[in-house]
Amino acid sequence: MSHPDLTGRLVAHGIQPTAQRLRIAAALLSAPQHLSAEQLLAQLESDGARVSKATVYNTLNLFASRGLIRPLSVDGVRAWFDSNVEPHYHFHDVESGALTDVAVPEVQFSRLPPPPEGMEVAGIDLVIRLRKASPRT
Amino acid sequence: MSHPDLTGRLVAHGIQPTAQRLRIAAALLSAPQHLSAEQLLAQLESDGARVSKATVYNTLNLFASRGLIRPLSVDGVRAWFDSNVEPHYHFHDVESGALTDVAVPEVQFSRLPPPPEGMEVAGIDLVIRLRKASPRT
DNA sequence: TTCCTTGCAAAACTTTTGCATTAAA
DNA sequence: TTTAATGCAAAAGTTTTGCAAGGAA
Numbered sequence: 001m002s003h004p005d006l007t008g009r010l011v012a013h014g015i016q017p018t019a020q021r022l023r024i025a026a027a028l029l030s031a032p033q034h035l036s037a038e039q040l041l042a043q044l045e046s047d048g049a050r051v052s053k054a055t056v057y058n059t060l061n062l063f064a065s066r067g068l069i070r071p072l073s074v075d076g077v078r079a080w081f082d083s084n085v086e087p088h089y090h091f092h093d094v095e096s097g098a099l100t101d102v103a104v105p106e107v108q109f110s111r112l113p114p115p116p117e118g119m120e121v122a123g124i125d126l127v128i129r130l131r132k133a134s135p136r137t
Numbered sequence: 138m139s140h141p142d143l144t145g146r147l148v149a150h151g152i153q154p155t156a157q158r159l160r161i162a163a164a165l166l167s168a169p170q171h172l173s174a175e176q177l178l179a180q181l182e183s184d185g186a187r188v189s190k191a192t193v194y195n196t197l198n199l200f201a202s203r204g205l206i207r208p209l210s211v212d213g214v215r216a217w218f219d220s221n222v223e224p225h226y227h228f229h230d231v232e233s234g235a236l237t238d239v240a241v242p243e244v245q246f247s248r249l250p251p252p253p254e255g256m257e258v259a260g261i262d263l264v265i266r267l268r269k270a271s272p273r274t
Numbered sequence: 275t276t277c278c279t280t281g282c283a284a285a286a287c288t289t290t291t292g293c294a295t296t297a298a299a
Numbered sequence: 300t301t302t303a304a305t306g307c308a309a310a311a312g313t314t315t316t317g318c319a320a321g322g323a324a
Contacts, residue, residue, distance in 0.1 A: 016303075020304080021304090036288095037288080037289080051305090052305065052307070054289095054290080054291085055305055055306070057288090057289060057290070058304085058305090061290095071213060073210040073211055073213050075210055076208060076209070076210050076215060076216030076217065077313090078213060078287085078289090079213030079214075080213070091253065093256070094259060100253070106249070106250040107249060107250065108246065108247040108248035109245065111243065111245035112243070112265070113239050113243040113244065115228070116228065116237070116267070118269065119228075119230070119269065120267065120268060120269075121267065122267060122268040123266045125264040126263050126264075127261070127262040128249070128252070128258055128261055129259040129261070130253070130259060131256065131257060131259040132256065132257075133257040134257065153278075155278090155279065155280085155322080155323085158279090173313095174314080188280090189280065189281045190281090190282090191280075191314095191316085192279080192281070194314060195279085198315095214289085214313080215312085215314090216313085
């Protein structure tokens with residue numbers, strides 16, 4: 001277990017630790033994972049927590065804006081949130097939708113373009129799309 | 138101009154070249170660009186073409202499934218389509234939403250993880266998120 | 275005729291918002 | 300008591316779908 005003090009983590013990010021937010025934080029941050037709002041809501045309900053849909057969405061956005069979780073764009077359809085905010089990349093199995101982390105040292109860039117004038121790099125989103133290997137004859 | 142024969146391109150991808158599809162192809166493929174369904178619809182209407190919303194969505198999905206355009210995930214909110222299907226990457230100005238192409242040679246990987254057992258790499262989506270440079274004192 | 279495509283409206287899905295109620299400071 | 304958070308339902312935005320009508324083969 002690595003969530004000894006969820007309350008402290010919320011407070012450290014300037015987030016008032018209410019009951020619902022702690023439930024959501026517990027569900028999200030109990031282990032590194034990728035969840036959509038709907039999945040999170042389902043998990044909360046199956047855990048017996050009563051948290052409204054609006055609160056789930058609002059809390060996800062709040063957590064993301066405070067850097068507690070990280071929004072992901074992997075399909076154009078819905079938003080995903082990654083409980084791992086450390087820099088890392090992803091494998092994406094397009095067929096199943098499964099997301100897997102790729103650690104930073106697994107990828108090395110020997111060349112990156114300079115950002116346009118007046119801009120700086122805020123982050124790099126790297127998604128390696130996977131498909132079933134075509135069986136070789 | 139590099140769209141000498143849109144009809145031929147559609148047919149070559151197994152797509153029946155109807156009037157609406159040619160209008161959409163002309164709008165999309167006239168130049169390398171990134172468009173959402175709504176933007177494409179607006180452009181078609183301003184061009185005087187009457188194409189229904191359903192047809193725009195269906196056609197974008199059809200074109201994408203046949204490899205004529207490429208779906209992009211840059212925000213979790215709506216789908217984007219890139220008329221450039223050649224391998225390349227993107228700058229994404231988070232504030233304005235602007236997307237800019239990054240040519241393949243601008244990025245070099247000196248290390249990439251092997252795909253999981255039984256999987257192969259279908260493609261690499263690389264988005265370099267940009268923000269306004271913080272002015273140095 | 276037969277099959278495929280289109281348009282319209284309705285439905286489905288995801289996310290946000292208004293507002294009264296409740297909880298926290 | 301004052302402020303902030305929650306829940307509910309409604310609204311807003313995006314995409315898909317059912318079906319009748321139109322067009323192509």
